[in-house]
Amino acid sequence: MDPRGLETLRAVGTQGGVTAAAAVLHVTPSAVSQQVALLQREVGVPLTERVGRGVRLTSAGEALAAAAVDVAVALERARAACDEFVARPxxxxxxxxxxxxxxxxxxxxxxxxxxxxxxxxxxxxxxxxxxxxxxxxxxxxxxxxxxxxxxxxxxxxxxxxxxxxxxxxxxxxxxxxxxxxxxxxxxxxxxxxxxxxxxxxxxxxxxxxxxxxxxxxxxxxxxxxxxxxxxxxxxxxxxxxxxxxxxxxxxxxxxxxxxxxxxxxxxxxxxxxxxxxxxxxxxxxxxxxxxxxxxxxxxx
Amino acid sequence: MDPRGLETLRAVGTQGGVTAAAAVLHVTPSAVSQQVALLQREVGVPLTERVGRGVRLTSAGEALAAAAVDVAVALERARAACDEFVARPxxxxxxxxxxxxxxxxxxxxxxxxxxxxxxxxxxxxxxxxxxxxxxxxxxxxxxxxxxxxxxxxxxxxxxxxxxxxxxxxxxxxxxxxxxxxxxxxxxxxxxxxxxxxxxxxxxxxxxxxxxxxxxxxxxxxxxxxxxxxxxxxxxxxxxxxxxxxxxxxxxxxxxxxxxxxxxxxxxxxxxxxxxxxxxxxxxxxxxxxxxxxxxxxxxx
DNA sequence: GGATCCATGTAGCGACGCTACATCGTGACG
DNA sequence: CGTCACGATGTAGCGTCGCTACATGGATCC
The missing domain is CATH 3.40.190.290 (D-Maltodextrin-Binding Protein; domain 2)
Structure with missing residues (x-):
């Protein structure tokens, strides 16, 4: 369960598609697609569903994306925990x-x-x-x-x-x-x-x-x-x-x-x-x- | 800021040394040492200090290790968020x-x-x-x-x-x-x-x-x-x-x-x-x- | 002071994730 | 209704990262 993959999923959700997500993440759509597929295989439930020619997060995907923020928050908090020791921001x-x-x-x-x-x-x-x-x-x-x-x-x-x-x-x-x-x-x-x-x-x-x-x-x-x-x-x-x-x-x-x-x-x-x-x-x-x-x- | 690296640091803290941490993580001491060194370079503050022939976490290291638990918790919670959708545990x-x-x-x-x-x-x-x-x-x-x-x-x-x-x-x-x-x-x-x-x-x-x-x-x-x-x-x-x-x-x-x-x-x-x-x-x-x-x- | 234990560098190798390209399906338009 | 355009997804190739194995440098114990 890679935080990078979670972040990718989240971006797909907020940006409303693989291509748009790829744009903000500065990678190719293929990479995004692979990341999501990997995540999906890991959790065993469909995270995205096709709608028209785009994709949308399933309810499971939404749940995971919501949890992804908490992971990101925890990670940043960890980084901030060290910054306390390294002088000023x-x-x-x-x-x-x-x-x-x-x-x-x-x-x-x-x-x-x-x-x-x-x-x-x-x-x-x-x-x-x-x-x-x-x-x-x-x-x-x-x-x-x-x-x-x-x-x-x-x-x-x-x-x-x-x-x-x-x-x-x-x-x-x-x-x-x-x-x-x-x-x-x-x-x-x-x-x-x-x-x-x-x-x-x-x-x-x-x-x-x-x-x-x-x-x-x-x-x-x-x-x-x-x-x-x-x-x-x-x-x-x-x-x-x-x-x-x-x-x-x-x-x-x-x-x-x-x-x-x-x-x-x-x-x-x-x-x-x-x-x-x-x-x-x-x-x-x-x-x-x-x-x-x-x-x-x-x-x- | 890799969760795996954070987990490694945490293990060094709880197990009280690189070798012991390596044992519970099923890797070589060298890998643990490299992970910690990598993490250290990333945050810019010393995370471990030598004591005798072993190492100990610095206060910054302790802080980061404590934050590492929250990261792990967030990750597991993410996984659990999906498990809600996949029948029973x-x-x-x-x-x-x-x-x-x-x-x-x-x-x-x-x-x-x-x-x-x-x-x-x-x-x-x-x-x-x-x-x-x-x-x-x-x-x-x-x-x-x-x-x-x-x-x-x-x-x-x-x-x-x-x-x-x-x-x-x-x-x-x-x-x-x-x-x-x-x-x-x-x-x-x-x-x-x-x-x-x-x-x-x-x-x-x-x-x-x-x-x-x-x-x-x-x-x-x-x-x-x-x-x-x-x-x-x-x-x-x-x-x-x-x-x-x-x-x-x-x-x-x-x-x-x-x-x-x-x-x-x-x-x-x-x-x-x-x-x-x-x-x-x-x-x-x-x-x-x-x-x-x-x-x-x-x-x- | 030799033996031992522990941490840490270095070389090499395997795996993973990315890009580039091709393919397929779907919606828009003449 | 065919053509085009767009979006997602597979595949090959390549670079990079992290691991193991081995060697090195300290520090402790007897």
Whole structure:
């Protein structure tokens, strides 16, 4: 019962296929297939079943994959047990964040960590659909993800969720917009506006709908743009209004952010990481910095 | 961080040396040495230190060895997670017991388990000094051990202790002895007797001393014999009296067992097993039978 | 101080797991 | 309904890793 094989099985489960698993493990699909077959012969029960032209874990496979995390956790804990004796944590930590989160957090995080000797940060921006954030934890140590304020959260299948901060979503209007000088706007003020929203399935896509429901009329959505900078440019040019995160775009000179009153609009920013990764001392250290950093922003 | 390497390190710790560890792992000392060296290079801290002509685990080594158990537990739990799906438990379980415990328990245990299909029992009798019982758990799945009634128990370093039963120690006298017809004897009746005891360091060696203290005079020990059958033969031939376990030797026709009153004399019989072994479904099943069996004897 | 025991290096060999390639089955599309 | 594309799985070949056997270096016991 090789931990490597267990990890492979787990990846097949989370990535939803042999080829995808092979990609995150940096091996060929054949190797993954062989590993799973080996494991299967060892335990004597089918671990995967064909569905269409792909595969899926059987219930036994799911059970084994769940147990695989515990093995990984135990292994990392063993490694950490030794690290206690070898001075301070060191190593490389891979951090990914969605675009605007990266803009908000990564520069300051890198600054903080740069002062710690021995820790190397590898950052990436990964903006994916809501459901795909957890899958990123297979490639990354820490995944900064966002979700709607009231959202159900993450399908926490052995993945650790560390809340970082809540960021309000404000109404973004051009500088010369009638609402631009208001201290705040209420849902009923929003009727008749033309909106720029994010694509369906992406985080905070549902927030606009909720706000619209409060205003009494369904919002008229003209464009669907995921990149907030593009949204900002469109809003500035008078092509519509939008909801933009306060901390990330509050300082911009191109648009005016007006707080929403009478309706709760915001997004939650969390750090997602696999339980075994969380056992690494370096990862914990970076996570601590990230949380401290987020706390500073949150009180601001 | 290979579990096999961790297991090797653990064995070096519990067995107290490379050669001894190699013996229980069925490999050459060279292989053990290489494994430890490899592990050491991986974690970057010394795991062993030379002491005399042997080695000992450093504090880091101890920590890692302790963590190694958790890894083994997690691995076995993973295996067990699959076994839930594959009908009933099966496999081979190695059971060892000290001589008189083996006589008392193993026949009935084998009978019980024989009716369960798929479980194979490998039994051994291993009578070792009190301190060496835990080390046996590296070679065995279940180790039946005994200790004095009031004894401090086992240095439970990650080893599981399952109490089985308490067996009173009675005074064993020849059939024609003056005390043979007594319903019970009190400590003061024991003054002036010639004793046959077990060797120092072996279980229940101290019990006789405690009984002697109650009688007011140190018992006169003529012989030191570990095998209770030899003791029985010696007692029967009139070469002295002894303390013998009630359930194991009560039915014998060669000596008379007279209960002791006014002093607590007995031994505790426990099952010892490594935590990871306890995760195996088969082992649990056998252990259940063993406990049920012991409970029957205990109420008798 | 010689004999012995224990741990540790070194050479060689076997086994295991990977890659590359071929094959088979399944779903998508014209 | 045939063709194409994709995904999983076998097979051959090769590199690597870990083991055994043997030799070496200390440390202890008599």
């Amino acid at each position: 060191q190593g490389v930590v891979r951090v990914s964040a969605f675009q605007s989160g990266a803009q908000l957090l990564l520069p300051a995080l890198l600054t903080r960590v740069a002062s710690i000797d021995g820790i190397t940060l590898e950052c990436t921006d990964e903006d994916v659909a809501q459901d795909d954030f957890v899958a990123l934890t297979d490639r990354m140590d820490v995944v900064v993800a966002h979700r709607p304020d009231d959202g159900a959260g993450w399908a926490a299948q052995g993945v650790l969720v560390v809340p970082l901060l809540r960021e309000p979503l404000d109404l973004a209007v051009p500088l010369d917009h009638p609402l631009a000088d208001r201290a705040e706007v209420r849902p009923e003020d929003l009727r008749g506006l033309s909106w720029i929203a994010v694509r369906e399935g992406f985080p905070v896509a549902g927030v606009l709908g909720a706000v619209g429901a409060q205003s009494g009329a369904a919002p008229r959505i003209l464009h669907r743009v995921n990149d907030f900078h593009v949204v900002e440019a469109l809003v500035a040019a008078g092509h519509g209004v939008s909801l933009l995160p306060r901390y990330t775009f509050g300082g911009g000179a191109h648009v005016r952010l007006v707080p929403l009153a009478g309706v709760r609009a915001g997004r939650r920013i969390d750090a997602l990481l696999r339980r075994d990764r969380a056992e690494r001392l370096v990862v914990r250290r970076v996570l601590d910095e990230l949380r401290a950093l987020a706390a500073e922003i949150d009180v601001a | 099966q496999g081979v379980v190695r059971v060892s017991a000290f001589q008189s415990g083996a006589q008392l328990l193993l026949p009935a245990l084998l009978t019980r388990v024989a009716s369960i299909d798929g479980i194979t029992l490998e039994c051994t009798d291993e009578d070792v000094a009190q301190d060496d019982f835990v080390a046996l758990t590296d070679r065995m799945d279940v180790v039946v051990a005994h200790r004095p009634d009031d004894g401090a128990g086992w240095a439970a370093q990650g080893v599981l202790v399952v109490p089985l039963l308490r067996e009173p120690l009675d005074l064993a006298v020849p059939l024609d002895h003056p005390l043979a017809d007594r319903a019970e004897v009190r400590p003061e009746d024991l003054r002036g007797l010639s004793w046959i005891a077990v060797r120092e360091g072996f279980p229940v060696a101290g019990v006789l001393g405690a009984v002697g203290a109650q009688s007011g005079a140190a018992p006169r020990i003529l012989h030191r014999v570990n095998d209770f059958h030899v003791v029985e033969a010696l007692v029967a031939a009139g070469h002295g009296v002894s303390l013998l376990p009630r359930y194991t030797f009560g039915g014998g026709a060669h000596v008379r067992l007279v209960p002791l009153a006014g002093v607590r004399a007995g031994r505790r019989i426990d099952a010892l097993l490594r935590r990871d072994r306890a995760e195996r479904l088969v082992v649990r099943r056998v252990l259940d039978e063993l406990r049920a069996l012991a409970a029957e004897i205990d109420v008798a």
